[in-house]
Amino acid sequence: MSDGAVIAAHAKKRLDDRLNPILVKEVRQALRGRYFKVMFWLTLGVATLSGLLVVATGASSNEVEGIGQVFFMVMFGCMSAAVHAFTPFSAFLSTSAEWDENTHDLLVLSNLGPRQIVLGKLLSALIQGLLYYSTFGPFLVFAFLLNGIDLLTISVLLVCSVATCVGLSLVGIALASLARLRAARGILMAIFGAGLVMAWGFGMAAAGEISFSPQDLRSQEGQMGVAMFLTFVLVVGGSFGILASARFAHDEENRSTGLRIFSTFLVLAAGAWGAYLHAMVGEEETAWGMQVGAACVLSLAWLHFFSEPDGLGRRTGKHVTGKRWLALLSIPFLPGGGRGILLFFVHFLLALTCGVLALQTGARRDGFLEVVGMLSVFYAYLFVFLGLPSAVGRRLGNSDRARMLTRIATLVLVALTILGPGIAGLVLGIPSWMGLRHPFNPVWVMEQLERSGSTPSEVEFALVGLTIGILLTLALNAARMAGGASEVVDASAARRLRAASGQT
Numbered sequence: 001m002s003d004g005a006v007i008a009a010h011a012k013k014r015l016d017d018r019l020n021p022i023l024v025k026e027v028r029q030a031l032r033g034r035y036f037k038v039m040f041w042l043t044l045g046v047a048t049l050s051g052l053l054v055v056a057t058g059a060s061s062n063e064v065e066g067i068g069q070v071f072f073m074v075m076f077g078c079m080s081a082a083v084h085a086f087t088p089f090s091a092f093l094s095t096s097a098e099w100d101e102n103t104h105d106l107l108v109l110s111n112l113g114p115r116q117i118v119l120g121k122l123l124s125a126l127i128q129g130l131l132y133y134s135t136f137g138p139f140l141v142f143a144f145l146l147n148g149i150d151l152l153t154i155s156v157l158l159v160c161s162v163a164t165c166v167g168l169s170l171v172g173i174a175l176a177s178l179a180r181l182r183a184a185r186g187i188l189m190a191i192f193g194a195g196l197v198m199a200w201g202f203g204m205a206a207a208g209e210i211s212f213s214p215q216d217l218r219s220q221e222g223q224m225g226v227a228m229f230l231t232f233v234l235v236v237g238g239s240f241g242i243l244a245s246a247r248f249a250h251d252e253e254n255r256s257t258g259l260r261i262f263s264t265f266l267v268l269a270a271g272a273w274g275a276y277l278h279a280m281v282g283e284e285e286t287a288w289g290m291q292v293g294a295a296c297v298l299s300l301a302w303l304h305f306f307s308e309p310d311g312l313g314r315r316t317g318k319h320v321t322g323k324r325w326l327a328l329l330s331i332p333f334l335p336g337g338g339r340g341i342l343l344f345f346v347h348f349l350l351a352l353t354c355g356v357l358a359l360q361t362g363a364r365r366d367g368f369l370e371v372v373g374m375l376s377v378f379y380a381y382l383f384v385f386l387g388l389p390s391a392v393g394r395r396l397g398n399s400d401r402a403r404m405l406t407r408i409a410t411l412v413l414v415a416l417t418i419l420g421p422g423i424a425g426l427v428l429g430i431p432s433w434m435g436l437r438h439p440f441n442p443v444w445v446m447e448q449l450e451r452s453g454s455t456p457s458e459v460e461f462a463l464v465g466l467t468i469g470i471l472l473t474l475a476l477n478a479a480r481m482a483g484g485a486s487e488v489v490d491a492s493a494a495r496r497l498r499a500a501s502g503q504t
Contacts, residue, residue: 025120026094026120026121026123026124027124027127029094035090035093036090036128039082039086039090040082040131040132040135043078043079043081043082043086043132044135046078047074047075047078047079047136047139050074050075050078051071051074051075051139051142054067054070054071054074055067055071067146068143068144068145068146068147068149069143069149069211069212071139071142071143071146072140072143072144072149072154072211073204073207073208073211075136075139075140075143076140076157076161076204076207076211077204077207078136079132079133079136079139079140079161080161080200080203080204080207081200082129082132082136083129083132083133083161083162083164083165084161084164084165084168084196084199084200084203085196085197085199085200087125087126087128087129087132087165087168087169088125088165088168088169088171088172088192088196089172089192089193089196090125090128091121091122091124091125091169091170091172091173091176092172092173092175092176092189092192093176094121094124094125094173094176095121095172095173095176095177095244096176096185096189098177099176099179099180099182099185114244114245114246114247114248114249114253115245115258117245117248118170118173118241118244118245118248121173122166122169122170122173122241125165125169125172125173126165126166126169129162129165129169133158133162140154140158149211149214150214152214152217152218153210153211153214153217156210156217156226157207157210157211159230160226160229160230160233161203163230163233163234163237164199164203164233166233166237167233167234167236167237167240168196168199168237170236170237170238170240170241170244171192171195171236171237171240172192173240173241173244174240174241174243174244174247175188175191175192175240176188177243177244177247177248178243178247220280224280228273231269231273235266235269235297238262239259239262242258242259242262243259245258246258246259250315253315253316254313254315254316254319254334254335255335256305256308256334256335256336256340257333257334257335259301259304260305260332260333260340260343261333263298263301263302263343263347264333264343264346264347264350266294266297266298267291267294267298267347267350267351267354268350268354269294270290270291270293270294270351270354271290271291271350271351271353271354271355271357271358272354273290274286274287274288274289274290274291274354274355274358275287275354275357275358275360275361276361277290278358278359278361279361284359284367284370284371286358287355287356287358287359287367287371288355288370288371288374288375290358291351291354291355291375292374292375292378294351295347295351295378295379295382298347299382299386302340302343302344302347302382302386303386303390303407303410303411304340304407305337305339305340305341305343305344306337306340306341306344306386306387306390307337307390307393307394307403307406307407307410308335308336308337308340308403309335309336309337309398309403310336310337310338310394310398310480310483310484310487311336311487312334312335312336312487312488312491313335316334316335317487317491317494318491318495320334320488320491320492320495321492321495322492322495322496322499323492324489324492327488327489327491327492328488328489330488331484331485331488332345332346334484334488336484336487337390337394337480337484338477338479338480338481338482338483338484338485339481339484339485339488341387341477341480341481342481342484342485344379344382344383344387348375348379351375351379352371352372352375352376355371355372355375356368356371356372358371359371370450373449374446374449374450377442377445377446377449377463377466378442378446380466380469380470381442381445381466382442383470383473384466384469384470384473385410385413385414385417386410386414387473387476387477388469388472388473388476389406389409389410389413390406390410390477391473391476391477391480392476393405393406393409393410394406394480417440418436418440418441419436420440421433421436421438421440421441422434422435422436422438425438437458438458439458439459439461439462439465440462445459445462445463
Protein backbone atom coordinates (compact mmCIF):
# COMPACT_ATOMS: atom_id res chain seq x y z
CA MET A 1 0.00 0.00 0.00
CA SER A 2 1.41 3.40 -0.96
CA ASP A 3 2.08 6.18 1.54
CA GLY A 4 -0.79 8.22 0.16
CA ALA A 5 -3.20 5.34 0.64
CA VAL A 6 -2.00 4.82 4.19
CA ILE A 7 -2.46 8.50 4.98
CA ALA A 8 -5.93 8.47 3.43
CA ALA A 9 -6.88 5.36 5.42
CA HIS A 10 -5.73 6.94 8.68
CA ALA A 11 -7.57 10.17 7.84
CA LYS A 12 -10.77 8.22 7.09
CA LYS A 13 -10.42 6.30 10.35
CA ARG A 14 -10.03 9.51 12.34
CA LEU A 15 -13.03 11.00 10.56
CA ASP A 16 -15.10 7.88 11.27
CA ASP A 17 -14.10 7.93 14.93
CA ARG A 18 -15.13 11.57 15.16
CA LEU A 19 -18.50 11.42 13.43
CA ASN A 20 -19.79 7.86 13.36
CA PRO A 21 -20.62 7.27 17.05
CA ILE A 22 -23.50 9.75 16.94
CA LEU A 23 -24.06 10.38 13.24
CA VAL A 24 -24.48 6.76 12.18
CA LYS A 25 -26.78 5.95 15.11
CA GLU A 26 -28.97 8.98 14.49
CA VAL A 27 -29.19 8.45 10.73
CA ARG A 28 -30.12 4.78 11.14
CA GLN A 29 -32.78 5.56 13.70
CA ALA A 30 -34.18 8.42 11.64
CA LEU A 31 -34.32 6.60 8.30
CA ARG A 32 -35.75 3.45 9.87
CA GLY A 33 -38.23 5.30 12.01
CA ARG A 34 -41.85 5.84 11.17
CA TYR A 35 -41.68 9.65 11.52
CA PHE A 36 -39.34 10.23 8.58
CA LYS A 37 -41.04 7.71 6.31
CA VAL A 38 -44.51 9.15 6.88
CA MET A 39 -43.42 12.78 6.56
CA PHE A 40 -41.25 12.14 3.52
CA TRP A 41 -43.90 10.38 1.46
CA LEU A 42 -46.64 12.69 2.69
CA THR A 43 -44.66 15.77 1.64
CA LEU A 44 -43.73 14.25 -1.72
CA GLY A 45 -47.31 13.20 -2.41
CA VAL A 46 -48.76 16.60 -1.54
CA ALA A 47 -46.11 18.35 -3.65
CA THR A 48 -46.76 16.12 -6.67
CA LEU A 49 -50.53 16.54 -6.55
CA SER A 50 -50.26 20.28 -5.98
CA GLY A 51 -47.81 20.68 -8.85
CA LEU A 52 -50.04 18.76 -11.25
CA LEU A 53 -52.99 20.89 -10.17
CA VAL A 54 -51.08 24.14 -10.79
CA VAL A 55 -49.90 23.02 -14.24
CA ALA A 56 -53.36 21.76 -15.24
CA THR A 57 -55.06 24.93 -14.03
CA GLY A 58 -52.59 27.18 -15.84
CA ALA A 59 -52.81 25.20 -19.05
CA SER A 60 -56.60 25.25 -19.09
CA SER A 61 -56.76 29.00 -18.52
CA ASN A 62 -54.06 29.76 -21.13
CA GLU A 63 -52.03 31.65 -18.50
CA VAL A 64 -48.82 29.76 -19.18
CA GLU A 65 -46.55 32.76 -18.53
CA GLY A 66 -47.51 32.97 -14.85
CA ILE A 67 -47.26 29.25 -14.11
CA GLY A 68 -43.55 29.36 -13.25
CA GLN A 69 -43.84 31.61 -10.21
CA VAL A 70 -46.94 29.87 -8.84
CA PHE A 71 -45.47 26.42 -9.41
CA PHE A 72 -42.22 27.45 -7.70
CA MET A 73 -44.01 28.87 -4.66
CA VAL A 74 -46.09 25.71 -4.27
CA MET A 75 -43.02 23.47 -4.50
CA PHE A 76 -40.95 25.74 -2.27
CA GLY A 77 -43.77 25.81 0.27
CA CYS A 78 -43.86 22.01 0.47
CA MET A 79 -40.07 21.80 0.65
CA SER A 80 -39.98 24.54 3.28
CA ALA A 81 -42.47 22.65 5.43
CA ALA A 82 -40.20 19.60 5.22
CA VAL A 83 -36.84 21.25 5.94
CA HIS A 84 -38.01 24.08 8.21
CA ALA A 85 -40.60 22.19 10.26
CA PHE A 86 -40.33 18.39 9.96
CA THR A 87 -36.51 18.22 10.02
CA PRO A 88 -35.94 20.52 13.05
CA PHE A 89 -38.78 18.78 14.87
CA SER A 90 -37.07 15.47 14.15
CA ALA A 91 -33.89 16.88 15.73
CA PHE A 92 -35.93 17.84 18.79
CA LEU A 93 -37.44 14.34 19.03
CA SER A 94 -34.03 12.73 18.62
CA THR A 95 -32.54 14.70 21.51
CA SER A 96 -35.64 14.26 23.64
CA ALA A 97 -35.35 10.50 23.17
CA GLU A 98 -32.04 10.59 25.05
CA TRP A 99 -34.00 11.50 28.17
CA ASP A 100 -36.80 9.00 27.52
CA GLU A 101 -34.36 6.13 26.95
CA ASN A 102 -32.12 7.15 29.88
CA THR A 103 -29.10 7.51 27.59
CA HIS A 104 -28.42 11.19 28.21
CA ASP A 105 -26.19 10.57 31.22
CA LEU A 106 -24.35 7.84 29.30
CA LEU A 107 -23.57 10.31 26.52
CA VAL A 108 -22.32 12.87 29.03
CA LEU A 109 -20.06 10.30 30.72
CA SER A 110 -18.77 8.82 27.46
CA ASN A 111 -15.56 9.74 25.69
CA LEU A 112 -17.54 11.79 23.18
CA GLY A 113 -17.12 15.53 23.49
CA PRO A 114 -20.24 17.69 23.86
CA ARG A 115 -19.61 19.47 20.57
CA GLN A 116 -19.17 16.10 18.87
CA ILE A 117 -22.56 14.97 20.19
CA VAL A 118 -24.31 18.12 19.00
CA LEU A 119 -22.52 18.00 15.64
CA GLY A 120 -23.59 14.39 15.12
CA LYS A 121 -27.23 15.21 15.82
CA LEU A 122 -27.06 18.29 13.60
CA LEU A 123 -25.49 16.37 10.70
CA SER A 124 -28.15 13.69 11.07
CA ALA A 125 -30.84 16.34 10.72
CA LEU A 126 -29.04 17.86 7.72
CA ILE A 127 -28.84 14.49 5.99
CA GLN A 128 -32.61 14.23 6.28
CA GLY A 129 -32.86 17.78 4.95
CA LEU A 130 -30.51 16.86 2.08
CA LEU A 131 -32.87 14.06 1.07
CA TYR A 132 -35.71 16.58 0.90
CA TYR A 133 -33.61 19.05 -1.11
CA SER A 134 -32.51 16.39 -3.58
CA THR A 135 -36.11 15.20 -3.94
CA PHE A 136 -37.47 18.67 -4.63
CA GLY A 137 -34.57 19.64 -6.91
CA PRO A 138 -36.27 18.44 -10.12
CA PHE A 139 -39.44 20.34 -9.20
CA LEU A 140 -37.48 23.58 -8.79
CA VAL A 141 -35.66 23.03 -12.08
CA PHE A 142 -39.02 22.47 -13.77
CA ALA A 143 -40.26 25.75 -12.26
CA PHE A 144 -37.28 27.52 -13.83
CA LEU A 145 -38.02 25.95 -17.21
CA LEU A 146 -41.60 27.21 -17.01
CA ASN A 147 -40.18 30.77 -16.84
CA GLY A 148 -41.25 33.40 -14.35
CA ILE A 149 -38.44 32.63 -11.87
CA ASP A 150 -34.71 33.26 -12.36
CA LEU A 151 -31.66 31.38 -11.12
CA LEU A 152 -30.57 34.17 -8.76
CA THR A 153 -33.87 34.05 -6.90
CA ILE A 154 -33.77 30.26 -6.65
CA SER A 155 -30.14 30.29 -5.46
CA VAL A 156 -30.74 32.95 -2.79
CA LEU A 157 -33.85 31.23 -1.47
CA LEU A 158 -32.06 27.88 -1.32
CA VAL A 159 -29.10 29.36 0.57
CA CYS A 160 -31.42 31.06 3.05
CA SER A 161 -33.43 27.84 3.34
CA VAL A 162 -30.37 25.74 4.20
CA ALA A 163 -29.20 28.32 6.76
CA THR A 164 -32.67 28.37 8.32
CA CYS A 165 -32.75 24.57 8.49
CA VAL A 166 -29.40 24.54 10.31
CA GLY A 167 -30.45 27.26 12.74
CA LEU A 168 -33.84 25.73 13.58
CA SER A 169 -32.31 22.28 14.02
CA LEU A 170 -29.82 23.67 16.54
CA VAL A 171 -32.69 25.39 18.36
CA GLY A 172 -34.56 22.09 18.52
CA ILE A 173 -31.53 20.19 19.84
CA ALA A 174 -30.90 22.82 22.51
CA LEU A 175 -34.52 23.04 23.67
CA ALA A 176 -34.82 19.27 23.98
CA SER A 177 -31.64 19.13 26.06
CA LEU A 178 -32.94 21.64 28.62
CA ALA A 179 -35.74 19.71 30.27
CA ARG A 180 -35.20 16.43 32.11
CA LEU A 181 -38.87 16.03 33.09
CA ARG A 182 -41.26 14.62 30.50
CA ALA A 183 -43.91 17.25 31.27
CA ALA A 184 -41.44 20.09 30.70
CA ARG A 185 -40.33 18.54 27.42
CA GLY A 186 -43.97 18.29 26.38
CA ILE A 187 -44.44 22.01 26.98
CA LEU A 188 -41.24 22.82 25.09
CA MET A 189 -42.35 20.53 22.26
CA ALA A 190 -45.63 22.42 21.91
CA ILE A 191 -43.88 25.78 21.99
CA PHE A 192 -41.25 24.67 19.50
CA GLY A 193 -43.86 23.20 17.17
CA ALA A 194 -45.84 26.43 17.21
CA GLY A 195 -42.65 28.36 16.58
CA LEU A 196 -41.82 26.18 13.57
CA VAL A 197 -45.26 26.84 12.09
CA MET A 198 -44.74 30.57 12.55
CA ALA A 199 -41.24 30.35 11.05
CA TRP A 200 -42.67 28.52 8.04
CA GLY A 201 -45.33 31.20 7.60
CA PHE A 202 -42.84 34.08 7.80
CA GLY A 203 -40.49 32.23 5.48
CA MET A 204 -43.18 31.74 2.87
CA ALA A 205 -44.15 35.41 3.06
CA ALA A 206 -40.52 36.45 2.53
CA ALA A 207 -40.06 33.91 -0.28
CA GLY A 208 -43.19 35.20 -2.01
CA GLU A 209 -41.95 38.78 -1.77
CA ILE A 210 -38.59 37.80 -3.26
CA SER A 211 -39.93 35.57 -6.03
CA PHE A 212 -42.52 38.09 -7.22
CA SER A 213 -40.06 41.02 -6.95
CA PRO A 214 -36.72 39.49 -8.02
CA GLN A 215 -35.31 42.88 -8.97
CA ASP A 216 -34.96 43.70 -5.26
CA LEU A 217 -32.14 41.15 -4.97
CA ARG A 218 -30.07 43.19 -7.39
CA SER A 219 -30.35 46.33 -5.29
CA GLN A 220 -28.01 47.16 -2.45
CA GLU A 221 -30.84 47.19 0.08
CA GLY A 222 -31.99 43.72 -0.97
CA GLN A 223 -28.52 42.24 -0.75
CA MET A 224 -28.01 43.85 2.64
CA GLY A 225 -31.30 42.37 3.83
CA VAL A 226 -30.21 38.87 2.78
CA ALA A 227 -26.84 39.35 4.52
CA MET A 228 -28.54 40.54 7.71
CA PHE A 229 -30.89 37.55 7.67
CA LEU A 230 -27.98 35.12 7.30
CA THR A 231 -26.17 36.90 10.13
CA PHE A 232 -29.25 36.62 12.33
CA VAL A 233 -29.57 32.89 11.60
CA LEU A 234 -25.87 32.42 12.37
CA VAL A 235 -26.23 34.21 15.69
CA VAL A 236 -29.35 32.31 16.76
CA GLY A 237 -28.08 28.94 15.59
CA GLY A 238 -24.63 29.44 17.10
CA SER A 239 -26.07 30.54 20.44
CA PHE A 240 -28.37 27.54 20.73
CA GLY A 241 -25.63 25.21 19.49
CA ILE A 242 -23.31 26.36 22.27
CA LEU A 243 -26.17 26.02 24.75
CA ALA A 244 -26.75 22.43 23.62
CA SER A 245 -23.03 21.67 23.91
CA ALA A 246 -23.07 22.98 27.47
CA ARG A 247 -26.03 20.74 28.32
CA PHE A 248 -24.14 17.68 27.06
CA ALA A 249 -21.03 18.56 29.06
CA HIS A 250 -20.23 17.13 32.50
CA ASP A 251 -20.83 19.32 35.53
CA GLU A 252 -17.08 19.52 36.18
CA GLU A 253 -16.29 20.54 32.61
CA ASN A 254 -15.94 24.07 31.32
CA ARG A 255 -19.40 25.04 30.07
CA SER A 256 -18.85 28.77 29.86
CA THR A 257 -15.81 29.54 27.70
CA GLY A 258 -17.47 28.67 24.39
CA LEU A 259 -20.39 31.00 25.06
CA ARG A 260 -18.02 33.75 26.20
CA ILE A 261 -15.97 33.51 23.02
CA PHE A 262 -19.14 33.50 20.91
CA SER A 263 -20.50 36.56 22.73
CA THR A 264 -17.23 38.36 22.02
CA PHE A 265 -17.63 37.44 18.37
CA LEU A 266 -21.10 39.02 18.41
CA VAL A 267 -19.66 42.32 19.66
CA LEU A 268 -17.10 42.29 16.83
CA ALA A 269 -19.77 41.33 14.27
CA ALA A 270 -21.94 44.22 15.47
CA GLY A 271 -18.94 46.51 14.96
CA ALA A 272 -18.51 45.26 11.39
CA TRP A 273 -22.18 45.83 10.63
CA GLY A 274 -22.03 49.27 12.23
CA ALA A 275 -19.07 50.22 10.05
CA TYR A 276 -20.83 48.99 6.93
CA LEU A 277 -24.08 50.79 7.69
CA HIS A 278 -22.28 53.99 8.63
CA ALA A 279 -20.41 53.88 5.31
CA MET A 280 -23.75 53.57 3.52
CA VAL A 281 -25.94 55.93 5.56
CA GLY A 282 -23.44 58.29 7.18
CA GLU A 283 -25.41 58.75 10.41
CA GLU A 284 -23.75 58.50 13.83
CA GLU A 285 -26.61 56.33 15.11
CA THR A 286 -25.49 53.48 12.89
CA ALA A 287 -22.04 53.47 14.52
CA TRP A 288 -23.37 52.89 18.04
CA GLY A 289 -26.86 51.56 17.31
CA MET A 290 -25.61 48.13 16.26
CA GLN A 291 -23.60 47.85 19.47
CA VAL A 292 -26.67 48.75 21.54
CA GLY A 293 -28.65 46.05 19.74
CA ALA A 294 -25.88 43.51 20.35
CA ALA A 295 -25.79 44.50 24.03
CA CYS A 296 -29.54 43.86 24.32
CA VAL A 297 -29.05 40.40 22.83
CA LEU A 298 -26.09 39.68 25.10
CA SER A 299 -27.80 40.88 28.27
CA LEU A 300 -29.11 37.38 29.01
CA ALA A 301 -25.64 35.91 28.48
CA TRP A 302 -24.12 38.51 30.84
CA LEU A 303 -26.76 37.71 33.43
CA HIS A 304 -25.74 34.07 33.20
CA PHE A 305 -22.05 34.92 33.48
CA PHE A 306 -22.55 37.25 36.47
CA SER A 307 -24.41 34.60 38.45
CA GLU A 308 -22.07 31.68 37.77
CA PRO A 309 -20.21 30.05 40.69
CA ASP A 310 -17.00 31.92 41.38
CA GLY A 311 -14.75 28.85 41.56
CA LEU A 312 -13.04 27.42 38.50
CA GLY A 313 -13.77 23.82 39.34
CA ARG A 314 -11.21 21.07 39.69
CA ARG A 315 -11.11 19.97 36.06
CA THR A 316 -11.15 23.49 34.62
CA GLY A 317 -8.47 24.69 37.05
CA LYS A 318 -6.10 21.93 35.96
CA HIS A 319 -6.41 22.97 32.33
CA VAL A 320 -5.41 26.60 32.87
CA THR A 321 -2.36 27.36 30.74
CA GLY A 322 1.04 27.65 32.37
CA LYS A 323 2.04 30.70 30.32
CA ARG A 324 1.59 33.85 32.40
CA TRP A 325 0.60 36.21 29.61
CA LEU A 326 -1.82 33.70 28.09
CA ALA A 327 -3.34 33.00 31.51
CA LEU A 328 -3.90 36.73 32.05
CA LEU A 329 -5.59 37.06 28.67
CA SER A 330 -7.82 34.07 29.39
CA ILE A 331 -9.14 35.40 32.72
CA PRO A 332 -12.36 36.96 31.34
CA PHE A 333 -13.12 33.86 29.24
CA LEU A 334 -12.95 31.29 32.05
CA PRO A 335 -16.02 30.33 34.14
CA GLY A 336 -16.89 32.33 37.23
CA GLY A 337 -19.12 35.25 38.21
CA GLY A 338 -16.26 37.63 38.95
CA ARG A 339 -14.59 36.78 35.66
CA GLY A 340 -17.96 37.32 33.96
CA ILE A 341 -17.94 40.92 35.18
CA LEU A 342 -14.43 41.33 33.80
CA LEU A 343 -15.70 39.98 30.48
CA PHE A 344 -18.44 42.62 30.55
CA PHE A 345 -15.77 45.32 30.76
CA VAL A 346 -13.87 43.70 27.90
CA HIS A 347 -17.02 43.78 25.78
CA PHE A 348 -17.60 47.41 26.72
CA LEU A 349 -14.10 48.39 25.59
CA LEU A 350 -14.54 46.38 22.38
CA ALA A 351 -17.89 48.07 21.72
CA LEU A 352 -16.35 51.52 22.22
CA THR A 353 -13.44 50.68 19.94
CA CYS A 354 -15.68 49.24 17.23
CA GLY A 355 -18.04 52.22 17.46
CA VAL A 356 -15.22 54.74 17.10
CA LEU A 357 -13.66 52.79 14.23
CA ALA A 358 -17.04 52.59 12.51
CA LEU A 359 -17.07 56.40 12.35
CA GLN A 360 -13.98 56.30 10.16
CA THR A 361 -15.80 54.42 7.38
CA GLY A 362 -18.26 57.20 6.53
CA ALA A 363 -18.06 60.73 5.21
CA ARG A 364 -19.05 62.15 8.63
CA ARG A 365 -16.50 61.42 11.34
CA ASP A 366 -17.40 64.00 13.96
CA GLY A 367 -19.57 61.83 16.23
CA PHE A 368 -16.87 60.64 18.63
CA LEU A 369 -18.50 62.11 21.75
CA GLU A 370 -21.93 60.83 20.75
CA VAL A 371 -20.68 57.26 20.22
CA VAL A 372 -18.75 57.21 23.49
CA GLY A 373 -21.59 58.84 25.43
CA MET A 374 -24.38 56.62 24.13
CA LEU A 375 -22.49 53.38 24.61
CA SER A 376 -21.19 54.39 28.04
CA VAL A 377 -24.65 55.26 29.31
CA PHE A 378 -26.27 52.11 27.96
CA TYR A 379 -23.55 49.78 29.25
CA ALA A 380 -23.65 51.57 32.61
CA TYR A 381 -27.38 50.87 32.96
CA LEU A 382 -26.83 47.23 32.03
CA PHE A 383 -23.99 46.93 34.54
CA VAL A 384 -26.16 48.22 37.37
CA PHE A 385 -29.28 46.30 36.30
CA LEU A 386 -27.41 42.99 36.07
CA GLY A 387 -24.45 43.34 38.40
CA LEU A 388 -26.18 44.70 41.50
CA PRO A 389 -28.79 41.91 41.87
CA SER A 390 -26.20 39.21 41.14
CA ALA A 391 -23.91 40.56 43.85
CA VAL A 392 -26.76 40.57 46.36
CA GLY A 393 -27.98 37.15 45.26
CA ARG A 394 -24.53 35.64 45.71
CA ARG A 395 -24.62 36.55 49.38
CA LEU A 396 -27.95 34.75 49.77
CA GLY A 397 -26.66 31.41 48.49
CA ASN A 398 -24.51 29.69 45.87
CA SER A 399 -26.63 26.66 45.02
CA ASP A 400 -28.13 25.99 41.59
CA ARG A 401 -31.58 26.93 42.87
CA ALA A 402 -30.30 30.18 44.41
CA ARG A 403 -28.60 31.16 41.16
CA MET A 404 -31.73 30.43 39.16
CA LEU A 405 -33.82 32.49 41.56
CA THR A 406 -31.27 35.32 41.25
CA ARG A 407 -31.56 35.30 37.48
CA ILE A 408 -35.34 35.27 37.54
CA ALA A 409 -35.45 38.00 40.19
CA THR A 410 -33.05 40.12 38.14
CA LEU A 411 -35.28 39.95 35.07
CA VAL A 412 -38.32 40.81 37.15
CA LEU A 413 -36.55 43.73 38.83
CA VAL A 414 -35.36 45.14 35.50
CA ALA A 415 -38.89 44.98 34.11
CA LEU A 416 -40.32 46.64 37.24
CA THR A 417 -37.63 49.34 37.19
CA ILE A 418 -38.47 50.35 33.64
CA LEU A 419 -42.20 49.64 33.51
CA GLY A 420 -43.08 50.29 37.16
CA PRO A 421 -43.00 54.11 36.90
CA GLY A 422 -45.24 53.83 33.84
CA ILE A 423 -47.86 51.98 35.87
CA ALA A 424 -47.45 54.45 38.73
CA GLY A 425 -47.85 57.32 36.27
CA LEU A 426 -51.06 55.76 34.99
CA VAL A 427 -52.44 55.60 38.54
CA LEU A 428 -51.19 59.02 39.63
CA GLY A 429 -51.93 60.75 36.33
CA ILE A 430 -48.34 61.73 35.45
CA PRO A 431 -48.12 61.90 31.63
CA SER A 432 -44.32 61.72 31.44
CA TRP A 433 -44.17 58.55 33.50
CA MET A 434 -47.02 57.05 31.49
CA GLY A 435 -44.84 57.49 28.40
CA LEU A 436 -41.88 55.86 30.21
CA ARG A 437 -40.07 59.20 30.25
CA HIS A 438 -38.29 58.76 33.56
CA PRO A 439 -34.66 58.48 34.74
CA PHE A 440 -34.80 54.68 35.13
CA ASN A 441 -35.42 54.16 31.42
CA PRO A 442 -32.04 54.08 29.60
CA VAL A 443 -33.65 54.58 26.18
CA TRP A 444 -35.31 57.85 27.24
CA VAL A 445 -32.12 59.11 28.88
CA MET A 446 -30.13 58.37 25.73
CA GLU A 447 -32.75 60.12 23.58
CA GLN A 448 -32.51 63.24 25.74
CA LEU A 449 -28.73 63.25 25.60
CA GLU A 450 -28.75 62.85 21.84
CA ARG A 451 -31.53 65.34 21.14
CA SER A 452 -30.02 68.49 22.64
CA GLY A 453 -26.85 69.78 24.20
CA SER A 454 -28.62 70.93 27.36
CA THR A 455 -29.68 68.15 29.72
CA PRO A 456 -33.01 68.36 31.60
CA SER A 457 -32.98 68.07 35.35
CA GLU A 458 -34.39 64.53 35.15
CA VAL A 459 -31.45 63.46 32.98
CA GLU A 460 -28.98 65.06 35.37
CA PHE A 461 -30.65 63.20 38.22
CA ALA A 462 -30.44 59.98 36.20
CA LEU A 463 -26.72 60.43 35.52
CA VAL A 464 -25.99 61.15 39.19
CA GLY A 465 -28.02 58.15 40.30
CA LEU A 466 -26.35 56.03 37.63
CA THR A 467 -22.91 57.01 38.90
CA ILE A 468 -23.87 56.04 42.44
CA GLY A 469 -25.24 52.73 41.19
CA ILE A 470 -22.00 51.99 39.32
CA LEU A 471 -19.87 52.70 42.38
CA LEU A 472 -22.10 50.55 44.58
CA THR A 473 -22.07 47.69 42.06
CA LEU A 474 -18.29 47.88 41.74
CA ALA A 475 -17.87 47.87 45.52
CA LEU A 476 -20.05 44.79 45.94
CA ASN A 477 -18.33 42.91 43.13
CA ALA A 478 -14.73 44.04 43.69
CA ALA A 479 -13.82 41.00 45.78
CA ARG A 480 -15.32 38.65 43.21
CA MET A 481 -13.36 40.22 40.36
CA ALA A 482 -10.09 40.25 42.28
CA GLY A 483 -10.62 36.69 43.50
CA GLY A 484 -11.44 35.47 40.00
CA ALA A 485 -8.27 36.99 38.55
CA SER A 486 -6.03 35.72 41.36
CA GLU A 487 -7.50 32.22 41.10
CA VAL A 488 -6.47 31.97 37.45
CA VAL A 489 -3.00 33.31 38.24
CA ASP A 490 -2.60 30.76 41.04
CA ALA A 491 -3.84 27.93 38.78
CA SER A 492 -1.32 28.95 36.12
CA ALA A 493 1.50 29.00 38.68
CA ALA A 494 0.44 25.55 39.91
CA ARG A 495 0.50 24.31 36.32
CA ARG A 496 4.06 25.56 35.91
CA LEU A 497 5.10 23.84 39.16
CA ARG A 498 3.61 20.55 37.99
CA ALA A 499 5.39 20.89 34.68
CA ALA A 500 8.69 21.62 36.42
CA SER A 501 8.30 18.57 38.65
CA GLY A 502 7.33 16.33 35.74
CA GLN A 503 3.69 15.90 36.84
CA THR A 504 0.69 16.20 34.52
